[in-house]
Amino acid sequence: MQQPIATNDVILFSTLRENQYFDRKSARKDDKEIAKHISAFANSAGGKLVIGIEDNGEVTGFKRNGARDIEKFERAALTTCTPTPIVRKDRIPVVNSSGEEDFVLVLDIDASTNHSVARVSDGEVFLRQDDKSVRLSREQVFALEYDKGQRIFEDELVEDSSLDDVDHEVLDRYKGILGTEVSDEQVLRSRRFMRDGKLTVAGALLFALDPSAMMPQARVRVLRYDGVKMETGERLNITKERSFCGPLPKVIQDAYELISSMLREFQFLGPDGKFQTVPEYPEFAWFEGLVNAVTHRDYSFRGDYIRVSMFDDRWEIISPGALPNIVTLDNMRTTRYSRNPRIARTLVEFGWVRELNEGVKRIYTEMQNSLLNDPVYTEPDGARVQLTLENNIVARTVRRSEALEDKVSPEVIASLGEYELAAVRLAFANGRVTARELAAHIGRNRRTASRVLGKLIEEDGLLEWHGSSHNDPKQFYTIR
Incomplete structure (x- = not known):
């Protein structure tokens, strides 16, 4: 069952940045122009197309001069696309920019998961790339047709x-994101994560307690190694190892926390003659690599x-499976194609897949801004993709090699709340933390930050306070 869209979502649709999963168009466009975008979303990972809102966000609806009949847009997928994509339609009552009662139309387009690609009436095929619908060449269409067979896997049932x-904790979070209170089964069925009482592969990966029991x-x-290569036998040099097997939103969260705690900091002499401290790798670069995998x-x-x-000297991540056929090592900075569109779109909703219009390009930018070598993507054996980030250890000196867990036991870390853990991490990463810094980091006021820091001193005994008085503007906290 498709959930109704709240009227105040029109404000979001008017201001939201167009991206891989969202576009808005004037009702003055013809149905063939709209069909192009329906085709692009269906051939990619699905998305929302809102009609009746101009590119600048003005809500003009369907009563403006030159606007076409709303019924034509509702039938566009059926009359102009072959095969017909699955499209759910919602008319949202609005007051348009002229003060009239009107509608905008929301087309929620599913990713096509069969072997066929969605073509418009003249035979052209489009694919969503960032915030544009791009026409594919004949060779690209062949590659897309070949690759779409792999998409069936995420929709297969898990016996x-x-x-x-x-x-249910993860599913409750998802229901909160969707703003619905319907039953768990109804949500899973309506989002196509369950059929006939069984989870699909995507449903199991995203919401099962232990997907690895099924797959x-x-x-x-x-794994963390001591040195620059992997040793075996008596010279085994693994210093840290952990596997994550839960639902994907938890896997991303838990892996992020472990990796963050193990990353080091470096010092180098800046142009002003003073030592500067920098992280081993820019966070966006390694985290985007993890989320992409x-x-x-x-x-x-x-x-x-x-x-x-x-x-x-480096950070490597290996992802099983070759690149999707439409994506190559040469074009991956500009070309997007999701092998698992339901998984990708759901992780966007969770907030883990971020910066939709940047992705791989920003990994390059972040590494360059940190004066590090460009990331290196390879396909070592044609059956997996490897991302390598180099940390330039030769040009920097190691400030410290211990992880947060060398300072604070894993049991204590596990007992901390979200804000407390953020405070401890800041104190560890920067050597100190202030109430102002913590408030900015967690998005709360300074009073809340001070209360969190006070608890870490008095109840947990993890931090020490430094200052001449509690009114001292230079007061700060360090790990005890």
């Missing part, structure tokens, strides 16, 4: 699965799992 396998390849393994790996490839390897 012997049921609602009993669901992690052993569904896990992420993080979890989101886009080939889950039908059963012989391997995602592996993050941290060496003294």
Whole structure:
């Protein structure tokens, strides 16, 4: 059952930046122009197309001079696309910019998961790339047709699965994001994560308590090595190892926290003659690499799992499965194609897949801004994709090599609340933390930040306060 869209969502549709999953168009466009965007969304990962709002956000609806009949747009997928994509339609009552009662039309377009691509009436094929619908060449269409067969896997049913396998904490978070209170089963069915009482592959990966019990390849393994290469036998040099096997939103969160705690900081002499402290890698670069691997790996490839390897001089992440055929090592900075569109779109809703219009391009930018070598993407054996980030250890000196867990036990870390953990991490990463810095970091006021820091001193004994008085503007906190 499709949930109704609240009227105040029109404000969001008017201001939201157009991206991989969202576009808005004037009702003066003809249905063939709209069909182009329907085709692009269906051939990519799906998305929302809102009609009746101008590119500048003005709500003009369907009563403006030159506007076409709303029924034509509602039938556009049926009359101008072959095969017909699955499109859900909602008319939202609005007051347009002329003060009249009117409507805007929301077309919610599903990703096409069969072997056929969605063509418009003249035979052209479009694909969503960032915030544009791009026409494909004949060769690109052939590659897309070949690759679309892989998409079926995320919609396959997992035998012997049921609602009993669901992690209801994660599903409750998702229901909160959707703004619905319907039953768990109804949400899963309406979002196509469950059929006939069984979870689909995408449903299990996103919401099952332990997807690896159904698909052993569904896990992420993080390893830290002492040195610049992997040793074996008596010289085994693994200093930290952990596997994550839960639902993907939790896997991303837990892996992020572990990797953050293990990353080092470096010092180098700046142009002003003073030492500056920088992180081992820019956070966006390594985190985007992790999220991309979890989101886009080939889950039908059963012989391997995602592996993050941290060496003294580099960070590697290996994602099973080759690049989707329309994406190559040469065009991956500008070309987007999701092998798992339901997983990708859901992780966007959770907030993990971020910066939709930047992605791989921003990894390059962040590494360059940190004066590091460009990231290196390779396909070592044609069956997996590897991302390598180098940390330039030769040009920088190690400030410290210990992880947060060397200062604070894992049991204590696990007992901390969200804001408390943020405070401890800031104090560890920067050597100190102030109430102002913590308030900005967690998005709360300074009083809340001071209360969190006070608890970490008095109840947990993790921090020490430094200052001449509690009115001292230079007061700060450090790890005890």
